[in-house]
Amino acid sequence: MGGTEGRSARGTRAVHAALPEPLREAVDEFARHLASVRNRSAHTVRAYVADLVSLLDHAHRMGAAEVAELDLDTVRSWLAKQRTMGAARASLARRAAAARTFSAWAHRGGLLPTDVAATLASPRPQRTLPTVLRADQAALLVEAPTRSTADGRATSGAHPTPEADAHPTAGPPTADGTGTEEAEGAEDGERVARAVRWRDRVLLELLYGTGVRVSEVCGIDLADVDHGRRVVRVRGKGGRERTVPYGLPAQRALDEWLRHGRPVLAVPASGEALLLGARGGRLNPTTARRIVGAYAEAADLPRIGPHALRHSAATHLLEGGADLRAVQELLGHSSLASTQVYTHVSVDRLRAAYRQAHPRA
Known part of the structure; x- marks a missing residue:
């Protein structure tokens, strides 16, 4: 805490x-x-x-x-x-x-003779429009972990957090600092770093590609992913389950992570968790928020967290013609009023584009 x-x-x-x-x-x-x-x-x-x-x-x-x-x-x-x-x-x-x-x-329950607060009025919270990335900014962010230079090395900022250093197999070289043990230690460290980058790519792809909450993505188990239908089962607020689709980029990232990344980080205590922390336990939402923020900062994007990717996914779906009810179901909103904020975001973006481009604006 x-x-x-x-x-x-x-x-x-x-x-x-x-x-x-x-x-x-x-x-x-x-x-x-x-x-x-x-x-x-x-x-x-x-x-x-x-x-x-x-x-x-x-x-x-x-x-x-x-x-x-x-x-x-x-x-x-x-x-x-x-x-x-x-x-x-x-x-x-x-x-x-x-x-x-x-x-x-x-x-x-009989503790109060009357419902004393039934008529209690409360101030309407001031609703601020959420931070939303452009489509090109979202693509830049989700591709950042595994984007490579011509010689195959990760680009600057591709792994902006030192989490890989915490993995048990990625410790420092031996005391003498020489010989095969040092080389093996360096090789293990690089394997863990690659695995963490694959994990980060899956995290970002799922957050943007499905619009799920950060707690939901961290709670996904291996059995929740249906690779054939390209859908994933998540557990939302109040324990409510829903199934959401994901696209080909997320599928490719999942394949790489499951083949080459997760086996490197997995330990006996990993259980069925899909996404793992560098020590092999289930990735927790606090670490996931730090990962998103670090990649956004490295890519010179606005300072955001996972929820901005959820906002971006919803806004881009509506701008692409998706039905509001379908977006509500995808996001797991119990009330359509929660989803309607994204129509305001879309209108504001349209208004800004109009003012910028139309000669009679």
């Missing part, structure tokens, strides 16, 4: 421990409900629990010792306090949603 996130989690646990027992029990039961009944992701559960702990701590400071003493005025004063502390509109909207969800759950 990273620095800021780790400090936030520790702070939440400390505040939780200081709550009266009835409030602590309500938090724990609500967390179990979100995870097991609502099937929310671990990230969503953590966020909602942190918001609820903050709300109940505020209520406790105002004299409440049980959930039944929570009322709408307390919830509103909690949100007002968050706003004065500088919380963003999106954060306030999420916290209001957490309060409404908890209030409805507590009312159904």
